[in-house]
């Protein structure tokens with residue numbers, strides 16, 4: 001499978017969200033990456049259900065919703081109802097991660113788990129067969145435009161070994177500080193999905209930038 005590109009709309013122009021959606025629709029982007037922040041789990045607040053529902057009207061590509069919120073299990077059906085296709089929760093906030101994954105699947109979505117930069121990938125050994133996606137945070141969650149943490153390469157390599165050993169189908173997604181300077185190396189280590197916010201939306205030609213990331 002060739003790798004997937006998931007531009008993060010956190011870096012989009014919010015006064016022109018419809019236009020940004022149309023741009024992504026025309027581009028080589030595979031998914032929309034949608035960052036929900038609660039100001040509790042992370043020191044920032046982004047947007048929630050009404051915004052996701054609005055942009056769903058202007059898009060056909062899968063919605064990869066990254067929840068940076070505490071108690072994500074309370075909102076599984078709400079995110080399904082506004083258009084989430086993949087729902088990712090943080091390992092660090094789930095006391096009953098296995099149950100939360102089951103509930104995301106029962107609601108009819110793919111289930112992802114995100115790990116903060118300090119969380120060792122080995123914590124996923126007993127859940128990796130049940131998840132569709134692992135989102136490795138390559139910055140501390142909460143803000144776009146931060147610089148990539150180099151230790152991520154080691155984490156991707158280790159996680160890939162776990163996935164192969166356990167015969168899991170989980171995709172490895174990298175989130176934070178992704179650019180043309182680290183994309184190739186991440187893919188060589190085993191990454192499947194690259195999230196990119198600032199690198200795409202702050203570039204002069206986002207369509208070309210997405211194409212560039214797609215063809216590294």
Ligand code: DX5
Pocket residue numbers: 008010011033035066139140141142143144145146175176177178195196197198199
């Ligand atoms: C960070 C978010 C990321 C962010 C990526 O908390 O989860 O998805 O939007 O933005 P860049 O690519 O600018 O680091």
Ligand code: ZN
Pocket residue numbers: 008033034035066175195
């Ligand atoms: Zn994200």
